[in-house]
Amino acid sequence: MPKVKELIRVRLAPSPTGRLHIGTARIALVNWLFARQHNGTFVLRIEDTDKERSKKEYEEDLFLGLRWLGLEWDEGPALATNDKKRSAVESTCGPYRQSERTEIYEKYLNRLLDEGKAYYCYCTKEDLEAEKQAMLAQGLPPKYGGHCRNINQQPAGKEPQVIRFKTPEGKIEFKDLIRGNMAFDGSLFGDIVIAKDLKTSLYNFAATVDDEEMHISHVIRGEDHLSNTPKQILIQKALGFKEPEYGHLPLILNPDRSKMSKRFADTALSEYISRGYLPEAIVNFLALLGWHPKDEREIFSLKDLVKEFDFKRIQKAGAVFNQDKLDWLQKEYMKNLSTEEITDQLMEILKNKNVSTDKDFLKKIIEIERPRLTTLNEFYSVAGFFFRLPEYDAKLLVWRETENIEKIKNILNLSTAIIKSSKNIDRATLAASFAELINKEGRGSVLWPLRVALSGQAASPDPLEIIEALGKEESERRIKMAITKLEGNLL
């Protein structure tokens, strides 16, 4: 076998049976960080042995998601092929889709079969189910009884169903990077099924072979794989493979502490992407889920994490997905964006809503609305009134019960006059021009109806700021509309 240097090589091995899960994204992050920290290689392997459930579109979603997060893989599918050095590695470690590695598995399957370490099982699913029920009925843990273990020839009238591995008895021990020493009792497994047939390997077998063939040095994955590890170690031993190091990360949990599922939150990364979250926020959030530095910092870029992230400080217990914290981080990263950066993206979003606007106007609005935005996607729902005055009820113009219609109309009329006569309508000038009226009538009495007239909403930025952004003409038009509304509606 061509030699691949004994370096740090980690892998992400997702199965494309659904959109990239937020938990998978975190596993990817940790693997990527580990590779970057040790000058290692981050391998992406697609575990698509389950032909029914694997879909090309999910593979695409995976590639997209990883790239969006900034977690580019060094080896794997969908990479540019003009790198000579890489193609040399690929010829020994690739291909990177399990569906394309059938011959490799077949070779090892045959070896196990020839050496009597694996065998064909002729038991049908029905047989097995009956056996399982019988054991359960006796209060025994269900496991395969080894019926076909020592059959050398195909029994008459029976077809081979699967290939089983002869699980040796005895303890399996290994050291987990996060959990320390682990010990399992092999006699509890029964002979595990490693392939449906020579062409169709199953997870535990395929993954074990690939980790060896791809020279994986550290298997970093979710805790849900902890109980697969002893099985894979047994297969390694039977085949004379080198045992990689293992690290099992705690799971991301629902608020009820079960494994994170769609019932409680969006589990697909693409969901967060389309909701307008920033990759930096997601990365930061994912890193802080189950890990924390010695000090009290909370904000980490991918670059910071390469420096600071420490495997030893990973939590052992699962962590509940906390949307509030994500949103807070998202806001923090939004603050770092320049208006310039946001503008282009927003132009795009507005275009999709059939709103045409010019850049300078948009920039002004962004400045005003920034503190109110968690994601860019929310922009239109909070700031849409700048572009189109929404329908509103005339009653909204009344600040408090004690206000009367005539007074409000009067204030609105006076306001129009103030705006008209104001040379400049920047906020500061406006504040000075309105001072007299406000002193006389009270802030709320003046500003509330103005706000509603200008925004059609009860919650908005300072009305004077809105005027500045909207301009004289549009502001006057909106106030006039409000007056008309009051006249036509005697409440």
Added chain:
RNA sequence: GGCCCUGUCGUCUAGCCUGGCCUAGGACACAGGCUUUUCAAGCCUGGUACACGGGUUCGAAUCCCGUCGGGGCUACCA
């Protein structure tokens, strides 16, 4: 049921290995206040946690034992 993992504020966690600096620190969330024309933002203040029970020790969140709780796996899925 069996095997395995795990248990500090509501949540993410610092502290645990190397007992005393912990009347347990930070962040998010929450509550109150300031500001105030609304909603945000900002600033200030506050409350809540070592799962429980035994030991060991002058002293335990930290060490030992037990109990209880939570989770994962238990497929011809990965």
